[in-house]
Amino acid sequence: MKLGSLELSSPFILAPMESVSDCAYRRVCWDRGASLTWTEMIRARGLTRNNKSTFDLIDTFDPEVLTGVQLMVTNEKELIEALGKLEGSTQAHFKNIRAIDLNFGCPSPEIIRIGAGPALLKRKGKLETIFRALGEWKKSTTLPIGAVGVKIRLGLNRVEQEQKVYLPLVELANEHVDYLVIHARHARQGSSEKPTWSAIAEAKQRARIPLIGNGDIVTREDWERLSRETGADGALIARGAIRSPWVFRGLKGLGSGTPTSMxxxxxxxxxxxxxxxxxxxxxxxxxxxxxxxxxxxxxxxxxxxxxxxxxxxxxxx
Ligand SMILES: Cc1cc2nc3c(=O)[nH]c(=O)nc-3n(C[C@H](O)[C@H](O)[C@H](O)COP(=O)(O)O)c2cc1C
Structure with missing residues (x-):
């Protein structure tokens, strides 16, 4: 699978996970078959305010592991300023950042209260400005960015999901970015609730860029079903990789998805x-x-x- 100019060795991507997807664990998953990895969500506001602990979360020390930074932004001005901070930084390992993802799925009340994350999903005009700013930035950045994209949920709540607020966003993503990740739940749904993969299928009908499905994909059988039922080009794996970094071996059909010995x-x-x-x-x-x-x-x-x-x-x- 190709995202922008990044050639991925398989369709199976390690998800961004707060307090989990640090540089060392990304390498553990990469060695076991993940084809792309993400930092945890980084608050753009922390970067624009030169907050040291926010910068410290960008731990892209390992140049061999294909890694992108996931940002949470509230508007395009903040996005551009935050990206400028990454670009202008003297931290040598920021030169290993190969992709940028924007998070419009984080269900945290603190994020929703400031009108960010999934609170933006129905604000098509505002999202278009943000997507466009990201796409334009990629054309001129001095960082070796191969792909930019966005991760969305199906809406802020059930009503928004029923209104299919996610569908117009596929068109926007087609216009401005390299890929789209759909976590097939709305933001009020917990991880024990079944994801609505049929929404991924609907989105795929409209997608001209790679579409990555997310939600309850753990085994080779899950992937085959996702692929068959939705046409998704790839899968983003979160909890499956916490349980077992060998999940990627299983997804690739190269052996067991769980450890085989102590x-x-x-x-x-x-x-x-x-x-x-x-x-x-x-x-x-x-x-x-x-x-x-x-x-x-x-x-x-x-x-x-x-x-x-x-x-x-x-x-x-
Ligand atoms: C511990 C944990 C931390 C997470 N942190 C993030 C994050 O920083 N950014 C993000 O977009 N999603 C985050 N997520 C959501 C996952 O990326 C993913 O969308 C969700 O868990 C569904 O995938 P799964 O069914 O494979 O677990 C997190 C999930 C978990 C379990």
Whole structure:
């Protein structure tokens, strides 16, 4: 799949995830088959106000892992100013930023209150100004940006989803950016609620740029069904990659989407911790991932016990 000028080795992309998708974990997923990765959502306002902790979240230290920065913006002026900060920065690793994504899906009340994220989905005129500004910026930036795009939900709420506010945005995306990601839920829906993949299919009918589906895609079977039912060009994977960075191996049909041994989990954790130390990763990420690897071990042990009917440690002895 090609997004803008970025050639991706597979259609399976690691999602932007707050407190999860740090540089070290992105490498762990990349080595296991993710073809593109994202930083967590970065508040453009933090960049325009020169907030150091916002800049620190842009941890694009690894030039081999194709990585984009996801921004949350309230208007085009703020977007251009924030992009200018990235461009003008003396931080050498910002030269590894290969894509920019705008988040119009974050359901946080704090974001919606300031009229950003999914609160903008029905404001077609304002979104067009933002999309256009992003597309124009890409043409002249000095950063090696291969693709710019947007991630949307189906609306702020059920009413907006029923009004299909997402459909006109496909036309806007066609005009101004390189790809569109659709998280097939509205912003009031939790992750346990079933996504409406049929909306991805409707959008695909109108898309002239690659359309990436998102929501409950974990297994090869999920991908085949998404592809068949919607025609989506790719899939963005979030919780599946928290549960198991091997999810990408499974999606590619190259083996199990879950770990196949304790040694595999131990090696992935060692890789993560060593890189996280190298990158001076913030403790919030380390804690999250340590727990994550422990949960993987517990699940693997449970599965092994279920398979043999014998507790894993007794089985081994
Ligand atoms: C822990 C966590 C953090 C997230 N942070 C972000 C974020 O920073 N930006 C974003 O666009 N979506 C974020 N999301 C949403 C995911 O990118 C994705 O849209 C959603 O989880 C649905 O995909 P899934 O069914 O594969 O989990 C986050 C999701 C999770 C679970």
């Amino acid at each position: 040694e595999e989990i131990d090696a992935a954790e060692t890789q993560y911790l060593s890189l996280a130390t190298q990158y001076a990763t913030k403790p919030k990420f380390l804690e999250w991932h340590r727990e994550g690897f422990n949960r993987m071990r517990a699940r693997f042990k449970g599965e092994a016990e279920k398979d043999s009917g014998v507790p894993a440690n007794e089985h081994m002895s």
